Amino acid sequence: MPELPEVETARAAIERSALGRIVADVDDSDSFVCRPHAPGEIRSALVGHRLVAARRRGKSMWCETDGGPLLGLHLGMAGRIVVTPPAGTDAEPDAGGDYWGDGPTRPGATAWYRFTLHFEDGGALRLHDKRRLGRVRLDPDLDALGPDAEEIDRAEFRRRVGRGRAPLKARLLDQSALAGVGNLLADETLWRSALDPRRTVDTLTTEDLDLLRRELRAAIRSAVRYGGVHTGEIIEHRRPGGRCPRCGAEMVRGTVGGRTTWWCATEQR
Numbered sequence: 723m724p725e726l727p728e729v730e731t732a733r734a735a736i737e738r739s740a741l742g743r744i745v746a747d748v749d750d751s752d753s754f755v756c757r758p759h760a761p762g763e764i765r766s767a768l769v770g771h772r773l774v775a776a777r778r779r780g781k782s783m784w785c786e787t788d789g790g791p792l793l794g795l796h797l798g799m800a801g802r803i804v805v806t807p808p809a810g811t812d813a814e815p816d817a818g819g820d821y822w823g824d825g826p827t828r829p830g831a832t833a834w835y836r837f838t839l840h841f842e843d844g845g846a847l848r849l850h851d852k853r854r855l856g857r858v859r860l861d862p863d864l865d866a867l868g869p870d871a872e873e874i875d876r877a878e879f880r881r882r883v884g885r886g887r888a889p890l891k892a893r894l895l896d897q898s899a900l901a902g903v904g905n906l907l908a909d910e911t912l913w914r915s916a917l918d919p920r921r922t923v924d925t926l927t928t929e930d931l932d933l934l935r936r937e938l939r940a941a942i943r944s945a946v947r948y949g950g951v952h953t954g955e956i957i958e959h960r961r962p963g964g965r966c967p968r969c970g971a972e973m974v975r976g977t978v979g980g981r982t983t984w985w986c987a988t989e990q991r
Contacts (some may be wrong), residue, residue, distance in 0.1 A: 724797040726871055726902030727945035729781050732795075732803040732818030736776040736785060739805040739816035740839075741849050742770050747840040755767075755836040755851070756858045766840065767791050767860055773847075779870045780901025785861055794862030798855030801836075809844025871902035872942050879935045884923050891919035892979030903938070905981045907945070910954035911938045913966075918990045919978045960984040 724732075748765035750756045756764060771790035777783065785793040795803065803818030837849040837858045849856050869878060882899045892901055894908045903911070912919050914937040917930065925932070945951045955967055964973040966986035974987045 724781065724799075724801065725904035725907045725945075725951045726778075727907070727942055728944050728950050729778055729783050729797060729902075730872075730942075731950070732797060733776045733778045733783050735803055735805055735816045735818035736773070736783075736847065739807070740785075740841075741773050741776065743841040743843060743845065744806075745769055745839050746842040749835075749840070750858065751839040751852075752836045755849070755854060755856055759858075759860065763791075764837075764858065764860060768793065773839075779864055779867055781904070782862065782864060782867060782901070791809070791860040792862065793863060793902060794859040795837075796857040796859075796862075797849075798851060798853065798857060800853045801849055801851040801856035804848045804850050806845040806848075808841070866898055867901040868897060868899045869901065871900050871938060874900065875882070876932060876935060880928065880931045883934065884926055884931050887922045887924045888919045889919065889978050890917060890923055890926070891981070891983055893923050895979050895981065902942075904951070905952040905983075906954065906957055906960075907938075907941060908981075909960060909984055910945075910951065910956050911941045912990060913956040913986060914941060916989050916991065918986050919983050920976070920987055921991075956984070 745768045748768055750759065751761045751762040753761055762821045763836060768787065768790055771787040773785045774788050775786040777786065783795050785795070786839070787793065803822050805816040807813035834850050834852045835848045836851045836854060836856060838870055839847040849858065868882060883893055891912060894903045894911065911934065915934050941954060945953060959965060959967060963985070965971065966973060966989060969986065969988050971986050971988035976983050
């Protein structure tokens, strides 16, 4: 599932390649992806407007327009953003994500375009979503989300993550406390921090919380740089027989916060 780094890659693709372009038409005919809007409602709201900014909080992303509504874009489980250049140019499409094996260049993959902004210059912005679990919505409600996991300051992180008695991993996955951390990013961050995912947050010291924040930010930066959360150092070892890259101990599997979790029982305390 796309986590914060994948969504940031998609946001950056929009910022890099779609801003300033005038919307000439919209294909919002997929009533499941565009719910609760009726077909044509998003089109009526956006045609004639320009995209002027691309924003993100956690896994949620939206575009600002020049006087029109916000355009919310959620990638769901497997969504990607593809921005094609103006007609007649030699530039390659700007893909907000990688396409290992199921991308829009494969035969039949255009059927997986669930939403499209057509620009006056002949290019387009598309939501490519094989599993059809993405979401497009005007003026999305972000009130339930906590602060962005990459941008939260130290004091706010201590307050939000360290309160109560929840297991540490469950707190990291709580989008109302901290927006953007998914299952893989949580396991990577906790391994980097040498913290047990089952440990309750009330046992963390201020130093533990500060370390956790630093390692979370470092894990996010690394994932954005190298192409996604699957590039994390511990991810390939989250399997039966997998071993900790630092000490060689066998990885342990359990369920924490309702999610499958892997950790090093020797180092993560």
